[in-house]
Amino acid sequence: MTHAPWTRRALAAAAGTGLALSLAACSDAGAEDGEVLVGLITKTETNPFFVKMKEGAEEAADEHGVTLQSFSGDYDGDNESQVQAVENLIAAGADGILITPNDSEAIVPALDQARAAGIMVIALDTPTEPQDAVDATFATDNFLAGEYIGQWAAAHFEAEGVDPRVAMLDLNPNQIAVDVARDQGFLQGLGVDIADPGQIGDEDDDRIVGHDVTEGAEEGGRTAMENLLQRDPDINLVYTINEPAAAGAYEALNAAGVAEDVVIVSVDGGCPGVENVGSGILGATSMQFPLDMAAQGVDAVVEYAASGETPEPTEGLDFVNTGVELITDQPMDGVESQDSAWGLDNCWG
Structure with missing residues (x-):
């Protein structure tokens, strides 16, 4: 489900009522009214692969002049922290969420909530189960x-x-x-x-x-x-x-x-x-190219915020191949x- 960008903050405000806001983001910056807000949720913050992914998201956010809030699980497999991060981003009125799921199935109900609030969700590197629980997947072939x-x-x-x-x-x-x-x-x-x-x-x-x-x-x-x-x-x-x-x-x-x-x-x-x-x-x-993977994800959120368009998969694949x-x-x-x-x-x- 997708919604026109102008409805997103109203939907997010309704969907975010009563959600826990206790999880600390790695970046405390918040978006001003009208600014694009991108959320990045990685499996952990210590694995070099995800450190590079965060670097790519930060560089792309700076280039576009948008706000990035980044979160991570405490350990590989920590679904609960990722669910809390999604809830925080819903309440904050994010335009898009980029996530490397720790549990490809257990995270789906939280992502369903985000999409119902008009937020575009992109899986990075690791697909969800089912894969159509997100709007797009950006990954290595x-x-x-x-x-x-x-x-x-x-x-x-x-x-x-x-x-x-x-x-x-x-x-x-x-x-x-x-x-x-x-x-x-x-x-x-x-x-x-x-x-x-x-x-x-x-x-x-x-x-x-x-x-x-x-x-x-x-x-x-x-x-x-x-x-x-x-x-x-x-x-x-x-x-x-x-x-x-x-x-x-x-x-x-x-x-x-x-x-x-x-x-x-x-x-x-x-x-x-x-x-x-x-x-x-x-x-x-x-x-693989995790820096490009995250940067392309930020590009896609910026495009979605402007036009409501979601990414198309690479020809012959069911995901966007990042090289x-x-x-x-x-x-x-x-x-x-x-x-x-x-x-x-x-x-x-």
């Missing part, structure tokens, strides 16, 4: 990000004349959309047939040693890598859900004395990950990429 590193790995091993023995280091047993998309994009790029798209681990290919979960953390990556090395010490290619998991995998491989014999590929494109490409720890990574680039210092014929020097100049937007 995670399948493409996985496909890029899969294509690069396939070309690398073909050039080496070696068959890959692959360890898959995924996120967690819940198999959320991002996890599945990156995993299966990688497998498609590598040339592995997937029997049941949408289900991690449902591939019948002798090149895949197995899957383990990491929670996207360094410690999890180390443990998962140790487990899979016990299953097959001849692993020579490691896919990881993100770069912290890749760092943990490298530690385990190094401790086992086999790091120089194993290629690691990942997704993220943070500055530490790009540095690991430059040093040879990572063979390749797919770079992905393959970063490697070992370019492969037929696989478009940028080197780590370019990556360090552009990491995360």
Whole structure:
């Protein structure tokens, strides 16, 4: 549901009656009457990915001369704080809310309230469940990000004349959309047939040693890598859900004395990950652009406040693709990429 911008503050005032206003925003600035107010709600305020996202939103807000109020959960998975932030923004009469949901389903009732108040809601990076609980989603094409590193790995091993023995280091047993998309994009790029798209681990290919979960953390990556090395010490290619998991995998491989014999590929494109490409720890990574993601979200709210128009998805997708680039210092014929020097100049937007 969308409403003409002129009705928004009246609707918000009605919807905000009695809502809790105790949650402190990271930015205390409030919008004057008639000014555009944008809310940014991230999963946490400490994760570098969301720090960069906030930076992008602040830069875009300054450029447009609009007010930004930013909030975050206290920890990854903290839905309650995000609900309170939405309620605060409804009461404040925000024009738009940009949110990276901690719980893609549990946040939906609060977002329904916001949209009923005439506020445009955009999910950043992580889609809601259902996805149409928001007006638009701005995100990385995670399948493409996985496909890029899969294509690069396939070309690398073909050039080496070696068959890959692959360890898959995924996120967690819940198999959320991002996890599945990156995993299966990688497998498609590598040339592995997937029997049941949408289900991690449902591939019948002798090149895949197995899957383990990491929670996207360094410690999890180390443990998962140790487990899979016990299953097959001849692993020579490691896919990881993100770069912290890749760092943990490298530690385990190094401790086992086999790091120089194993290629690691990942997704993220943070500055530490790009540095690991430059040093040879990572063979390749797919770079996301959280700064641009948030900046484009602010642009969309400003447009909505002026015209009532909501963003259209990228052609062929059900979300707005905010870009992905393959970063490697070992370019492969037929696989478009940028080197780590370019990556360090552009990491995360």
